[in-house]
Amino acid sequence: MAGASMKDIKLRIKSVESTMQITKAMQLVATSKLRRAKERMESSKPYITISQEALSAAVASCDDVTVPFVTPRAEVKRRCYVVIAGDRGLAGGYNANIFKAVAAHAEGFDYCVLPMGRKAVERFHRYGVESLTDEYTRVEGISVGTCYKLAEMLIEGYQSEKYDELWIVNTTFLSMMSQEAVVSRLLPIEKPADDAPRSPVTTVYELGAAETLIQVMPDFLAGRLYSALCDAFASEVAARRTAMDSATKNAGEMISDLRLKFNRARQGAITQEITEIVAGAEQ
Secondary structure (H helix, E strand, O other): HHHHHHHHHHHHHHHHHHHHHHHHHHHHHHHHHHHHHHHHHHHHHHHHHHHHHHHHHHHHHHHEEEEEOOOOOOOOOOOEEEEOOOOOOOOOOOHHHHHHHHHHHOOOOEEEEEEEOOHHHHHHHHHOOOOOOOOOOOOOOHHHHHHHHHHHHHHHHHHHHOOOOOEEEEEEEEOHHHHHHHHEEEOOOOOOOOOOOOOOOOOOOOOOOOOOHHHHHHHHHHHHHHHHHHHHHHHHHHHHHHHHHHEEEEHHHHHHOOOOOOHHHHHHHHHHHHHHHHHHHHO
């Protein structure tokens, strides 16, 4: 009985050690990717900050109610969500938090999605949600040029009234240990509040505020998509690194416990053998 128990424990230790090697390797890969992902994320922020300020100024100056990007539609019949999830799993609650945010925000609305990342594509395909395209299964490799094509496609769908609102759901990188799923509206653009601080610089529009909005919208939307993708990928890598680090530590603790049990079982087997030898000698 003790021998069988020892054999089972040894097999279990070997299995956990193999798992720990995998989690340790994934942790190292995530660590190596994280630095580049953070650099790409940080380099995308200045463009978004500046373009957002310029866009807000143009929206505040635009009094033309016919501009489709500014005026909300009387009835929101359908929404479109750009959902940025992970390329793979084993990242803690990263993907689950994104899908929970979409489900909560879209509750009660008819909606379609533009899934980005293999997990998003698989998720919405499995639940039968209409996807604009299933082409983008790798978040890591999406370029600015691709984002521009996506922006044109999304604007065309909005202008043709395939949907009445455009939202983006992605994860923002707060720190190595903290990432947050957020839902933001892309179209129509919200006008700044009347009491919002205004830039002291007066902007002169060569084409007028309304025409400027129409001209720059594809560029702004492409930049917004690219920045969200960079943010999401850095968040995914950080979440995976944290999850794999935790899994590696748990595996180490499990191996220590199993080795302790193995030593106790072996000690018990030795004690039993000595007892049997002494009992035989006395007879």
